Amino acid sequence: MKICVTGGSGGAGGAVVEDLIARGVDVINIDLRKPGHGICPHIEADLLDYGAVRQAVEGADMIAHFAGNPQPDFNFADGAERFENNTLSCFNVFNAAADAGIKKIVWASSETVYGFPFENNVPLSVPCRESDGIRPQNAYAISKAASEFIAAEMHKLYGISFIGLRLSNVLYPVRDHHASYFLIPSYWNDPLSRKFNLWSYVDCRDVAKATWLALNAEIDGAEVFNIAARDTLMRIENEALLEMAFGEPVPQDFAFPRASFLDISKAERLLGFAPEHGWSDVIEV
Ligand SMILES: NC(=O)c1ccc[n+]([C@@H]2O[C@H](COP(=O)([O-])OP(=O)(O)OC[C@H]3O[C@@H](n4cnc5c(N)ncnc54)[C@H](O)[C@@H]3O)[C@@H](O)[C@H]2O)c1
Structure with missing residues (x-):
């Protein structure tokens, strides 16, 4: 079995590459950047270039699509860049897969579709569920929502099975990373600093595990799944967080x-996902 991972030079995609290699899978990484690891072949390609994408996915059985700009945007110019890069990358990968006869794509959507950032936006109810509907608030989140729509339509057109993982904020159990577990204690004295995504997170190793389960799931359609750790990254309880953050029930x-x-x-229920990692395994309280 050959799996193309896009964005395998990055954080989440890199964790997926490592996990697949450990499982003995034949992996190809497609990314603009060279990876820090040399554990699988790398094709340097810009996913905005359809011809390059079509060539790169030839011969793959499945795709794990993780390339993208993960930074939410806070102004219109960044928003335009984010929307173009993330939405067009998805379209090109999905479209190339259809032409190449690839029938399974697992890809990185995002928790942000539920209403991130929650600074000026009160959640209708919590926890957020896939059945709730979405309220994207910026170009990044709109691009993920648009990509979920593209997946749904391409499933109808081409019968590709799509699994969109609505990832929470991906954290890493290492010190030298901008999204390290070791930053968590700094949030405890200022709970509102993590109000933007409702204090949620997911371990990069659990993202890789969810991807493997999704690649192997017998799901016919274009489905989305929340992927997060079981707990929040705070020590105080949710009721107190909600009261502090929103001042309304x-x-x-x-x-x-x-x-x-x-x-x-x-x-x-449908993927057999069970998060195995959490901050309390790494950080001493
Ligand atoms: N990091 C998070 O907390 C988080 C949360 C939810 C969803 N996601 C999504 O997960 C995916 C991976 O995020 P990450 O945190 O690993 O990001 P990252 O920046 O660490 O890695 C992304 C990789 O994609 C590559 N890339 C970007 N645009 C490209 C293009 N046009 N062509 C080829 N390669 C391109 C980059 O070179 C990079 O190596 C993204 O789609 C992101 O939106 C991330």
Whole structure:
């Protein structure tokens, strides 16, 4: 089995590449940048170039599409760049897969479709569930929502099975990373600093595990799944966080007081996803 991973030179895609290689899968990384690792062949390509994408995916059985700009935008110029890069990359990868006869794509959508940033936007209810509908608030989130739409339409056109992983903020169990677990204690004295994504996160190794499960899931359609750790990255309970952050009642239905604001029960039920890692394995309280 040959799997093309796009964005395998980056954080989440790199974790997926490592995991697939450890499972003995034949992997090709397609990315603008050379990877820090040399564990699989790399094709240097810009996913905005359809011809290059079509050539790169030839011969693959499945695609794990993780290339993209992961930074949400806070002004119109950044928004335009984000929308173009992330939406057109998805279109080109999905379209090339259709032409190459590839029938399975797992790709990185985002929790941001639910209403990130939550600074001026009160969630309708929590935890966020896939059945809730979406309220994207910026170009990054609109591009993920648009890509979910593209996947749904391309499924109808070409019968490709798409699994969009609505990833929470991806964290890494290492010190020298801008999204390191070791930054978490700095949020505890200022809970509002993480209000923007409702205090949720996911471990990069669990992203890789979810991707593997999704690649192997027998799901016919274009589905989306929340992928997050079980808990929040805060020590205080959700009720107190909500009161502090919104000052008005938000309907809540948590399985336990520090449960993630992203509900993962759909991924548990249909993919067999069970997050294995969390900040408390790494950070001493
Ligand atoms: N990091 C997060 O917290 C987070 C959360 C939700 C969703 N996501 C999504 O997950 C995916 C991966 O995010 P990440 O954090 O690993 O980002 P990253 O920046 O670490 O890696 C992304 C990789 O994609 C490549 N890339 C970007 N645009 C490209 C293009 N046009 N052609 C070829 N390669 C291109 C980059 O070179 C980079 O290596 C993105 O789609 C992102 O939107 C990330």
